[in-house]
Amino acid sequence: MAEKQVDVMEKIVSLCKRRGFVFPSSEIYGGFAAVYDFGPYGVELAKNIREIWWKYMVQLREDIVGLDSAIFMHPKIWEASGHVAGFSDPLAECKNCHTRVRVDHLLEEIGVLADEKMTEAQINMLLVENKEKILCPKCGKRDFTEAKSFNLLVQSNLGNFTGDWTKEPTYLRGETCQGIYVNYKNVLDSSRVKVPFGIAQIGKAFRNEITARQFIFRTRELEQMEMQYFTKPEMEMDEYEKLRAYRWQFYLDMGIKEGHLRWHKHENLVFYAKEAYDIEYEFPFGFKELEGVHARGDYDLTQHAKFSGVSLDYLDPVSNEKYVPHIIESSVGVGRMFLAFLTEAYREEALEGGDTRIVLKLPKKLAPVKVAVFPLMKNKPELVAKAKEVFDALKGDFMCEFDDNGNVGKRYRRQDEIGTPYCVTVDFDSLEDGAVTVRDRDSMQQERIKIDALYGYLQGKF
Numbered sequence: 001m002a003e004k005q006v007d008v009m010e011k012i013v014s015l016c017k018r019r020g021f022v023f024p025s026s027e028i029y030g031g032f033a034a035v036y037d038f039g040p041y042g043v044e045l046a047k048n049i050r051e052i053w054w055k056y057m058v059q060l061r062e063d064i065v066g067l068d069s070a071i072f073m074h075p076k077i078w079e080a081s082g083h084v085a086g087f088s089d090p091l092a093e094c095k096n097c098h099t100r101v102r103v104d105h106l107l108e109e110i111g112v113l114a115d116e117k118m119t120e121a122q123i124n125m126l127l128v129e130n131k132e133k134i135l136c137p138k139c140g141k142r143d144f145t146e147a148k149s150f151n152l153l154v155q156s157n158l159g160n161f162t163g164d165w166t167k168e169p170t171y172l173r174g175e176t177c178q179g180i181y182v183n184y185k186n187v188l189d190s191s192r193v194k195v196p197f198g199i200a201q202i203g204k205a206f207r208n209e210i211t212a213r214q215f216i217f218r219t220r221e222l223e224q225m226e227m228q229y230f231t232k233p234e235m236e237m238d239e240y241e242k243l244r245a246y247r248w249q250f251y252l253d254m255g256i257k258e259g260h261l262r263w264h265k266h267e268n269l270v271f272y273a274k275e276a277y278d279i280e281y282e283f284p285f286g287f288k289e290l291e292g293v294h295a296r297g298d299y300d301l302t303q304h305a306k307f308s309g310v311s312l313d314y315l316d317p318v319s320n321e322k323y324v325p326h327i328i329e330s331s332v333g334v335g336r337m338f339l340a341f342l343t344e345a346y347r348e349e350a351l352e353g354g355d356t357r358i359v360l361k362l363p364k365k366l367a368p369v370k371v372a373v374f375p376l377m378k379n380k381p382e383l384v385a386k387a388k389e390v391f392d393a394l395k396g397d398f399m400c401e402f403d404d405n406g407n408v409g410k411r412y413r414r415q416d417e418i419g420t421p422y423c424v425t426v427d428f429d430s431l432e433d434g435a436v437t438v439r440d441r442d443s444m445q446q447e448r449i450k451i452d453a454l455y456g457y458l459q460g461k462f
């Protein structure tokens with residue numbers, strides 16, 4: 001990893017902690033690997049990400065409806081889906097310091113094409129061939145055990161009171177889409193949808209990820225935003241191309257530079273996939289998967305029909321044709337999108353006088369706080385009262401923050417660091433002329449706007 005890029009990642013991690021975007025889980029207990037908490041601004045950004053995704057995937061689409069299925073499901077679902085047998089990553093252990101590593105990632109780092117979809121034998125062959133080049137990330141030695149497939153499903157004792165639940169575990173879901181497949185018939189029978197149609201869902205998923213690295217890029221508790229689209233078999237690949245284009249455009253609409261995105265076609269397909277592409281984003285540690293867009297064929301519905309004994313055939317109401325719909329999906333993690341948007345937005349800008357400002361140039365719709373309202377001085381009650389009046393008039397429609405700490409310059413820097421598009425200052429002139437100063441985050445230009453016109457002015461900006 002280039003030094004400059006490591007530097008950017010460290011700066012983003014530090015900003016996230018300093019400004020309350022992301023905290024390591026259970027920090028006062030020394031942390032809990034690969035689990036993170038969203039702080040006050042992080043929770044706002046994550047909420048805005050969910051909302052914009054929902055808007056694109058449900059609100060703007062007359063052919064897609066929403067769902068919120070439970071995290072816990074019948075354990076047979078995970079057998080039917082193939083996860084109990086095949087949802088695994090290749091794990092090896094350093095014989096010297098016992099650090100567990102993901103072999104496909106270590107191979108990838110030395111430029112050898114490998115992934116979690118390869119068989120144990122394929123991975124071990126590559127491990128042996130490259131054994132002189134692969135170093136333990138902790139102790140630097142070159143001596144590893146054979147790679148073994150390690151299942152990523154997280155087990156639980158829900159509903160099992162026998163004291164030995166490991167024999168018949170229930171699972172915390174490994175992906176949200178299984179909840180969609182098992183509700184496909186319910187949605188079909190209870191709503192106006194007809195094939196082709198989609199079901200979208202946002203929710204938590206859990207994976208026993210082997211390596212805990214790269215901040216919120218790969219976590220053991222994650223939140224997925226997934227949309228599963230049910231098509232006529234012969235239309236699957238046409239719909240797949242449309243979905244790929246739609247998801248690509250989403251990132252451009254979110255202000256991501258096209259040069260920071262690329263498609264990666266999977267050579268080794270997971271057990272369910274017919275064709276699979278990732279949208280990769282150029283994170284500070286290089287191009288990595290941001291979102292998966294997969295053509296899953298009839299695998300999912302066929303498996304669930306087989307394991308449940310319930311027919312999941314679709315009867316076309318016009319042609320009377322009966323078939324198992326094929327599925328295409330789009331799947332992305334909230335945390336991963338969060339990190340991509342922060343990376344894209346993070347800037348250090350040189351100011352006149354030699355200072356530097358850190359600014360998050362987030363699209364306005366994603367900014368955690370839309371408008372910050374300041375009284376010029378906090379010890380002047382008439383300024384504070386007027387600023388509170390302005391704040392109260394805006395807060396119903398804009399996420400606002402009232403800030404009277406430190407001098408105005410410091411408040412601007414703080415708001416820049418969290419990406420607030422507009423800062424409104426009430427000064428002594430405001431008491432005379434009924435106007436405030438509005439400062440734009442990106443241009444840093446300031447404008448005097450009458451308080452009476454402020455609401456309309458800001459509405460026009462968003």
Ligand code: GAP
Nearest residue numbers: 175177217218219222290291292331332333336
């Ligand atoms: N239903 C298909 C599915 O789950 P996936 O490629 O395993 O496919 C889809 O995951 C997306 O979920 C990824 O592109 C990524 O955005 C997110 N994701 C997966 N594992 C993750 C993890 N451990 N931490 C954060 N995000 C993750």
